[in-house]
Amino acid sequence: MAEGMDFAERIAEDKAIRAHMDKIGRKILIMSGKGGVGKTTVTINLANALVDSGCTVGILDTDLHGPNVAKMLGCEDGILQTEDGGKSFFPVESRPGLKVMSLAFAIPDKDAPIVWRGPMKMAAIRQFLAQADWGTLDYLLIDSPPGTGDEQLTVCQTIPELTGTIIVTTPQEVAVLDARRSVNFSRKLQVAILGVVENMSGLICPHCNEEIPLFGIGGGKKMAEDMKVPFLGRIPIEVSLREAEDAGKSYLQSQPGSASSMALKQIAQIINAGTACSTSRSTDFAGTETCSASACSSCSSHCTSRKEK
Numbered sequence: 001m002a003e004g005m006d007f008a009e010r011i012a013e014d015k016a017i018r019a020h021m022d023k024i025g026r027k028i029l030i031m032s033g034k035g036g037v038g039k040t041t042v043t044i045n046l047a048n049a050l051v052d053s054g055c056t057v058g059i060l061d062t063d064l065h066g067p068n069v070a071k072m073l074g075c076e077d078g079i080l081q082t083e084d085g086g087k088s089f090f091p092v093e094s095r096p097g098l099k100v101m102s103l104a105f106a107i108p109d110k111d112a113p114i115v116w117r118g119p120m121k122m123a124a125i126r127q128f129l130a131q132a133d134w135g136t137l138d139y140l141l142i143d144s145p146p147g148t149g150d151e152q153l154t155v156c157q158t159i160p161e162l163t164g165t166i167i168v169t170t171p172q173e174v175a176v177l178d179a180r181r182s183v184n185f186s187r188k189l190q191v192a193i194l195g196v197v198e199n200m201s202g203l204i205c206p207h208c209n210e211e212i213p214l215f216g217i218g219g220g221k222k223m224a225e226d227m228k229v230p231f232l233g234r235i236p237i238e239v240s241l242r243e244a245e246d247a248g249k250s251y252l253q254s255q256p257g258s259a260s261s262m263a264l265k266q267i268a269q270i271i272n273a274g275t276a277c278s279t280s281r282s283t284d285f286a287g288t289e290t291c292s293a294s295a296c297s298s299c300s301s302h303c304t305s306r307k308e309k
């Protein structure tokens with residue numbers, strides 16, 4: 001319980017979280033064991049791809065120490081509008097159909113470090129969930145810092161009916177080793193694993209277009225096979241992708257035909273496959289009775305691994 005919060009307040013907070021989350025179709029946590037492997041990259045591009053295909057999407061940035069989502073989406077100067085005397089607020093709209101909530105909007109000094117221990121972080125994430133008024137959304141994508149600590153645990157234990165996790169890794173052995181921990185974390189908390197994304201999978205040379213195996217190729221796919229979880233796809237390193245993110249521009253719109261764009265769009269299609277956004281609300285990736293081939297034909301592969309367990 002957050003410091004200074006009594007039992008009744010905690011119950012009221014839980015109720016508020018439930019009320020907001022009930023209006024959202026799929027809630028997906030994007031995580032990795034290792035830092036800098038591309039969680040935010042996958043989150044924002046997946047969000048843009050889903051919006052491009054007609055879905056409404058929210059991004060909750062739970063990377064409190066390094067909240068980069070807003071900068072990478074080009075909306076870092078966004079202002080959170082409040083209502084009810086500051087008791088609730090509206091996430092920033094980065095483009096029509098895409099809303100963002102990040103601590104970055106609440107900190108005037110962009111260089112100020114966030115020096116918080118676990119309980120502060122848990123309280124902040126719960127507060128975001130209880131007070132952010134997203135309205136109705138098809139998807140909430142939750143970006144997280146590396147690891148399997150306070151932030152991931154809070155998300156998994158607080159969001160009712162979390163749809164599942166997407167685990168991002170590079171092909172490199174040390175990253176894969178850490179990604180295995182994210183798979184086991186999800187299993188331990190009984191959260192469905194929607195799949196593994198292998199990012200930085202080969203570098204496409206901007207001069208000759210040849211692929212250089214900078215961090216290797218195939219490590220994430222092999223790990224997914226070993227651990228019997230779905231593999232969602234591989235995204236190569238492209239200089240233009242990094243440039244677009246530094247400039248806060250949509251990569252999918254600036255380089256729609258690049259290998260990375262195609263891969264990201266395909267991953268979005270797999271996630272959204274076959275289910276119109278409006279019907280996604282009834283889909284349960286957790287592998288329960290509601291997720292059968294007939295109710296959810298497109299996600300049967302996601303669910304298979306859980307049913308096998």
Ligand SMILES: Nc1ncnc2c1ncn2[C@@H]1O[C@H](COP(=O)(O)OP(=O)(O)OP(=O)(O)O)[C@@H](O)[C@H]1O
Nearest residue numbers: 035036037038039040041200236237238241242245
């Ligand atoms: N496929 C790619 N091609 C080129 N640059 C990439 C690619 N993926 C990520 N990057 C760049 O690598 C850096 C790290 O990526 P990103 O911030 O998405 O990782 P992260 O896992 O969210 O990091 P952190 O662990 O710090 O939260 C960013 O500058 C991003 O633009």
